Amino acid sequence: MMKHLPECFLVLSIFPSLLLTGGEYVPVILNGLINQSIPMSLSGGPSDPVHRVIWNFKTNPLVTYTNNQLIFINEKFKGRLEILDDGRVLKIGHLRLEDSGLYIGMITFTNSTNYVKVYNLTVYEPVPTPSIVAKERKNRPDWCNVTLRCSVPTNKSSSSYTWKYRHGGSDFQLYNNSGDTIQISLQPESWDMEVLCIIHNPADFKNVSLHKFCPDYSVKAKSTGGELDLTCWIKLYIYLPILTILSLSLPLLCLLNKRKPE
Structure with missing residues (x-):
């Protein structure tokens, strides 16, 4: 538990009244991909009607949502934030590497109770194709x-x-x-x-x-066999004419030998 104390102290330094409220102070680990979007939900608290939602990024105000309207938004996130589900979900679009860090959200309900949740987001670049x-x-x-x-x-x-x-x-x-x-x-x-x-x-x-x-x-053996066959064909083309000439000249020699005078 000791390793989570810095995050808890950071939450309490931003929202001092949280000593008397409920929430999850141990950060939820989130991994995002550059140019993609990622939601952060404040689910887990009461189901009472929402009065106001406040999100902080690191130690800076990020967005404030009340009466179904955004009344404040950090300049670096303009055009990239959506508040959904009656303020219970914050969605960040077109993620950048510099969006990595600690996000702290607090809901104030109409009965004046609060609920807090903390996220630790790391944004990564896409991996290359190997x-x-x-x-x-x-x-x-x-x-x-x-x-x-x-x-x-x-x-x-x-x-x-x-x-x-x-x-x-x-x-x-x-x-x-x-x-x-x-x-x-x-x-x-x-x-x-x-x-x-x-x-x-x-x-x-x-x-x-x-x-x-x-x-x-086995393929190489077949290839070698093909080469041997080709060599055989080459030899055949060389020796076949010689054999043909010899086979034709043999009867002629025999005929000449018969006609030779005694």
Whole structure:
């Protein structure tokens, strides 16, 4: 509980009368995505009619709503705020990175009771679309060693990596690695493996998969057989005319030999 004391003191410094009111002072963690929207609800309090709603962002007034009207709004948020559900929900649109921080909302009901709720919002950029690059490949007919790297156009420090794998049509299973690179060693019976790289942050994720990244030596064997067949055809085209000439000249030699005078 001690780790929440700073947030509680901040709430009380903004709304001193809260010592006698109800609410949730431990911040609710929210993760938002840049240019998207996110709602913050003051649900959980009484269902009495709402008289006034006040929201603060960090230590600055954000918006005041009373009698179904906005009577104050922070200049930085103009055109991006909506008050919904009779003041019980604040919706922030077109999120920006600088919108990250502590939001404190207080409802005052018509019976003069108050209810408070605190949110801690972090806004993230979308993660980039990844690709899988195979490198440092060492292959043998009975073994495949390969290093796979999940590559992204830009390096986002807030992004994390998760790898999964599967064989055939089975479900993906978690691969025990959380970095952008994995090393795989496979025997031929596992060369149908498909790997999945997921790049993510708390608000967004994207993934890419790679299938059959080890060579199929059976295909190479067929290809080699084709080359041998082609060589045979070349030899046939060379020797066939010679054999034809010999076969035609043999009767002629026999005929000449018969006509030779004794």
